[in-house]
Amino acid sequence: xxxxxxxRFEKVLAFHAxxxxxxxKCGSLLSLSGEEFDLCALSRLLGxxxxxxxxxxxxxxxxxxxxxxxxxxxxxLKRKQNCMAVRQFLKKYGYSPTASxxxxxxxxxxxLSEDGFPHEIGIFLDYxxxxxxxxxxxxxxxxxxxGVWKVYGDVERARRIFAKYYRCRTELCSQLEKGRRLAxxxx
Numbered sequence: 012x013x014x015x016x017x018x019r020f021e022k023v024l025a026f027h028a029x030x031x032x033x034x035x036k037c038g039s040l041l042s043l044s045g046e047e048f049d050l051c052a053l054s055r056l057l058g059x060x061x062x063x064x065x066x067x068x069x070x071x072x073x074x075x076x077x078x079x080x081x082x083x084x085x086x087x088l089k090r091k092q093n094c095m096a097v098r099q100f101l102k103k104y105g106y107s108p109t110a111s112x113x114x115x116x117x118x119x120x121x122x123l124s125e126d127g128f129p130h131e132i133g134i135f136l137d138y139x140x141x142x143x144x145x146x147x148x149x150x151x152x153x154x155x156x157x158g159v160w161k162v163y164g165d166v167e168r169a170r171r172i173f174a175k176y177y178r179c180r181t182e183l184c185s186q187l188e189k190g191r192r193l194a195x196x197x198x
Contacts, residue, residue, distance in 0.1 A: 021193040029180040034198030037087035060194040
């Protein structure tokens with residue numbers, strides 16, 4: 012794989028996962044084509060560079076040519092797991108309250124391979140629980156605000172978070188445009 016391909020992959024990750032890479036969001040998810048990138052090799056390379064910062068990359072196959080790339084902050088995901096309301100909510104979808112973060116991700120991968128879409132994925136993307144529940148209860152309709160996620164609860168809080176995420180993306184992408192490497196820029 013070439014330096015150009017690595018740089019392109021870093022820029023795509025930065026654009027879609029900046030808040031996670033900068034340590035303010037537990038996880039980010041993007042979908043990429045295996046025809047565009049050597050996803051296995053690039054994920055291994057970047058994963059090893061980011062591991063000492065507690066960041067992980069997990070590939071999730073969703074078709075013959077596409078993969079979901081879940082970038083996550085291990086510590087922030089574990090904090091999510093410690094929330095009793097989150098554990099109770101996910102238990103309804105087959106997630107063991109005593110499972111490890113890796114086991115929760117294994118269950119999420121199973122759910123992604125089933126028919127339908129597992130809307131509890133919002134937990135893994137750091138969406139507020141009230142908004143995830145609101146989305147499920149309202150079948151994605153009647154939200155108060157649509158941004159990074161559909162908001163059913165605290166609109167002002169969501170606006171502040173959306174702005175913070177946008178600033179993260181702008182800053183990280185700017186650093187990469189200046190020639191810095193992703194691993195040198197992340198939290």
